[in-house]
Amino acid sequence: MDMEPENDCAWKPKQGMTFDSEQCVYDFYNTYGGRMGSSIRRDFCRKNKFTNQLICRLLVCNKEGFRKGDKRDPLSKNPRAETRTGCEARLYVKLDEDTGKYVVTDFKEKHNHDLVSPECAHMLPSQRKISTTQAIELDLAAQSGLRLGQSFELIGREAGGRQCLGFTKLNQKNYLRTKRQQSLAYGEVGNVLQYFKEKSLQNHSFFYAFQLDNEEQITNMFWADA
Structure with a gap:
């Protein structure tokens, strides 16, 4: 530049x-x-x-x-705020x-x-980011079995408060979800999903779906051919 x-x-x-x-x-x-x-x-x-x-x-x-018109019930008790x-x-x-x-x-x-x-700018949507050190801590917390809320609270305390983290709980959830999806590209589960994708391209009547738990890990799979 x-x-x-x-x-x-x-x-x-x-x-x-x-x-x-x-x-x-x-x-x-x-x-x-x-x-x-x-x-x-x-x-x-x-x-x-x-x-x-x-x-x-x-x-x-x-x-x-x-924002376009809200498609939800106009009588909703908690309408989304206009941003x-x-x-x-x-x-x-x-x-x-x-x-x-x-x-x-x-x-x-x-x-x-x-x-x-300037003190709050780091929490704006495009300014949020998870540092390398924070990513390692999130990975370790997930491997240890801590829930999303627990690990978010723990890392927030280490940083001096949630406002000092530079990311939200949703950013944390999206980060872990993306990492899990990437990991599915390898191993037996990844091979099964790749097989399903290839079958659906060959035969449009082929259907498959999978169910996730609260931690967004696969618990059930379903498939059916023509």
Whole structure:
């Protein structure tokens, strides 16, 4: 990534700024958002239909747009809180085919909502992350048989409180789920699931399903052919 000198606010996006990859764009804009007190997310993108290469990408504030109508009962006692405000803060990059770099062609800085203080910015959705050390502790806790809530409480106390963790219980659950799903790619269970997938591709009438327990581990399997 090419940035201007430090004394010219190099951490702030500017039109004409270039990046080596789309991931570099995301990381830079997310770091900027964390310093400002906002969360970001990926939005529109366009790819080359022949090479599948990303041609352009739009990154927006997490509060961009408005939530669609709630499909649940309108008399629900606990309706979901509205989190979007139609914020127009954004960063748009486009691929320069001559250099192979992504160039910032549009940057809107202003938000239409209050920003989060620096002390709390690490808990915004796009700013949350599980460090390598925390991941090891979560793995050890899971192997020891601790429940999600117990391990989350334990690691929170070690960090000086849940607010210091940098991730939520949902992030913890998603991390462990992803790791379990990856582990299914190996061993007997992985071979069975791969076999089921191949059979369903060969015969659309083939059906299979599996049941998970509270710890999201497979307890039962079911399959049926035509």
